[in-house]
Amino acid sequence: MADHALRLVRLGIDTHQEPVVYMRADCHVCRSEGFTAHSRVRVTTDSSALVATLNVVRGDLLQPGEAGLSESAWTRLAARSAQTARFSHAPPVESLSAVRAKIYGHALTEPQIEGVLRDVAAGRYADIEIAALLTAFTSAGLSLDEIVGLTRGMVAVGDQIHWDREIVADKHCVGGLPGNRTTPIVVAIVAALGVCIPKTSSRAITSPAGTADTMETLTAVDLDLPAMRRVVEREGGCLVWGGAVRLSPVDDLLIRIERALDIDSEAQLVASILSKKVAAGSTHVVIDIPIGPSAKVRDAQSAAILSRLLEQVGRQLGISVRTLLTDGTQPVGRGIGPALEARDVLAVMRASPDAPRDLRDRAVTLAGEVLELAGHCAIGRGESAASAALSDGRAWAKLQAICEAQGGMREPPQAAHRCDQVALGAGRVLAIDNRRLSRAAKLAGAPSAKAAGISLRVRLGDPVESGEPLFELHAETPGELEYARGYLDAHPDIVRVGAAG
Helix, strand or coil: CHHHEEEEEECCCCCCCCCEEEEECCCHHHHHHCCCCCCEEEEECCCCEEEEEEEEECCCCCCCCEEEECHHHHHHHCCCCCCEEEEEECCCCCCHHHHHHHHCCCCCCHHHHHHHHHHHHCCCCCHHHHHHHHHHHHHHCCCHHHHHHHHHHHHHCCECCCCCCCCCEEEEECCCCCCCCCHHHHHHHHHHCCCCEEEEECCCCCCCCCHHHHHCCCCCCCCCHHHHHHHHHHHCEEEEEHHHHCECHHHHHHHHHHHHHCCCCHHHHHHHHHHHHHHCCCCEEEEEEEECCCCCECCHHHHHHHHHHHHHHHHHCCCEEEEEEEECCCCCCCEECHHHHHHHHHHHHCCCCCCCHHHHHHHHHHHHHHHHHCCCCCCCCHHHHHHHHHHCCHHHHHHHHHHHHCCCCCCCCCCCEEEEEECCCCEEEEEECHHHHHHHHHHCCCCCCCCCEEEECCCCCCEECCCCEEEEEEECCHHHHHHHHHHHHHCCCCEEEECCC
């Protein structure tokens, strides 16, 4: 009805992935429909519709006859300025009955799980309902069959890529280790040796940089599927942002709430990783699991459980998964943050004298595992083949070729503002807190400020003198530099120095 239509206004409010609609408290539509704050409202235009969460406004943010939309709602609705829309109560979400069943400990079937995920992907779940879903998955636990069903469901509600290749390799790290930017090096080595490795990577969610953030300082990563295919057909590999090709998109919606709740179950992690590998068309995957007191995986027992789950679920989904348990007690390389990590990658690829040895060695080991798993090398020969491709320049030539095919290669930016964090006493480096170091890099502006982050100067066991720099803080603005310095002043033991016990 015309008298129940409101003009849409773009308010420019970032609500991340949750669409939000704003109405005046005295709005005739709001009152006649009985909407209240946090109601789930269906917004319909002449060409599209969505379900959004209602926020009620008191004051002059909106004029009579107007309804405001958040940025995510405006984009999803493909709205136009001054366009009119109709508003109604959102229909009930039938799949919520499965969530309630899981809360009470009942096992879910694969169709039930897929139904839930389709509703989440379609925006029918409010954040609080997604939180209930994740809490149920974590507290009640998921059986192996349920994890397989969750993984398949994540694949089913997104796009899938199919390659005309028998072997399609991939490499992944479960995360939690700053600076562990081995992926660009591994992709370059493996592709240089003729194994297809179309790598789709994530942007950072809670870390100072994801692989896509780092690669974005070197080349374009926001490629659509046809462009991605052209790069892979030409070079045998790519390094692109997975969000641009809509692989397992529901996983990103779940992760956003999961991180806010600070829960990270093995089942959800397995489904998250493997759904994106299956959707990307991978057949052989090597997964790096760093173990350390301030890494994502804290101990060997947890790593063994995760490793076994990844391999079991991989088998059921028809992909070969090999896990590698690695040292996660300290950051890898020197840089923490997109541009600083990219500089480490370039140093390794160019065989610079000051290239971080640990990053090179870790990447060569992982690339060797990929080459062996893919059948390119005999068992025990992969690492030497990977090292040779890196040493003789083939990998560096391949990385340059991939970047050129994706839109051209560039040098990463440098921060205008820097300061050193120095040792307060003499001794040896006894511990490095990965989580707090990452937090400081984020407070300096990473990953949105590409040049921001931390450049580490020491490793575990290194002797240091009082006043010697432990790491250097990088920021793009003076305010961000000071903000991060305040955090460092409150946590002077992020790099702990003392006498060895």
